[in-house]
Amino acid sequence: MIDVPRRSLERATCLVVDDEPRLRQALVRVLEKDGYLCYEAGTGLEALDVLAENSVSLVLSDLRMPGMDGVQLLKVVRQRYPEIAMVMISAVDDVDTAVNCLADGAMDYLPKPCHLEEVRQRLRQALDKRRLVLEAREYKDTLERRVNEQQRRIESLFFTSIQSLADALEAKDRYTRGHSGRVSYYASLIARELALPADDVWQVALGGHVHDIGKIGVRESVLNKPGRLTDDEYEHIMTHTMVGWRILAPLLNETPKALNIVRWHHERIDGRGGPDHLAGEHIPLEARITAVADSFDAMTSRRPYRPGFWLPLDTAMKELRTHRGTQWDEAVVDAFLTVVEHGAIDWQKMNRTMDGDLGDGWPHAPTSASTVAPRVAALATS
DSSP states (O other): OOOHHHHHTSOOEEEEEOSOHHHHHHHHHHHHHTTOEEEEESSHHHHHHHHHHSOOSEEEEESOOSSSOHHHHHHHHHHHOTTSEEEEEESOOOHHHHHHHHHTTOSEEEESSOOHHHHHHHHHHHHHHHHHHHHHHHHHHHHHHHHHHHHHHHHHHHHHHHHHHHHHHHHHOGGGTTHHHHHHHHHHHHHHHTTOOHHHHHHHHHHHHHTTGGGGGSOHHHHTOSSOOOHHHHHHHTTHHHHHHHHHTTTSTTOHHHHHHHHHTTOOTTSOOSSSOOOGGGSOHHHHHHHHHHHHHHHTSOBTTBTTOOOOHHHHHHHHHHTBTTTBOHHHHHHHHHHHHTTSSOGGGOOOOTTOOOOTTSOOOOSSHHHHHHHHHHHHHO
16 A cells, blocks of 8 residues: 555655757756756656666656657556656647547646746646545555455354354254254355355355254254154244244345255255245255255264164265155255265264264364354355
């Protein structure tokens, strides 16, 4: 960033470019008396050499010179050194030429012969314009930095809210500990295998992390019930999709695909799922992806209704193959099978404890807001 206040106190530096040595030297003498530190160049190419080796705040350049003329020099200087103020002088008093120079970025245009007092005044005005431009640029940079800082604070508060809900759920149901992190991980692998855009992968990872938040509204007696659920109990526990959707709608309004996951991750391809009985491609792709990831982890994890064991990998994969096209999307199942076959999921590392957690090396549910953002983001990029 340009430190405008400090530079405004520095001695102004001026490069005078003119192929007429007498006029050039006369201008230099006048400017040096006014306190400028001056450099000289007889051609446009010489001027570029001077600029490459010295810090210059102002260039006063003739328009017509051999080789690189003033117009060409103006364009190069504006491209390479946009902080330098350019003032053009010319023996040709032509309105179109002056307008074109100003349009190309010159701050002023003076016809020859030049009156020295007018040159002084025009150069002071050019430096004032330059100062205003640099101050505006500094303000813009400062504002952007503050906006970015505020955005990071907002994101931190967002993830704090998300994590508070996740913590409440894990405190209520010990079987969900690690489940959301694994679902997020599996779903992000599937999304990348399907070549989804990076932002979609990020939203899939986020949605997987919070897909079961609605279970905080489910009775603990039902949530942790050993053995099979009654029909009424099953209907009660399935309300978690709508509960979670209502809770997170204000928080996830800028990540609609993550919100879709919360509501529709229990829909089925054949339309027999819930809560809205969507079928086929009417189910958002991100929800179809998470449905496979969620079901796979449910089959391969301890559950209160299935204490003491979990399905082996080959059995779980067989179940996915058997019901692809009815319960789960065929393309999504195929992508997940490819991920497993390529070794992205190391079954040997899935050393479970009685609480259903995975062994080291697997994405456990984060424990603070400071870890939620980078971990979920890592799922979308790793």
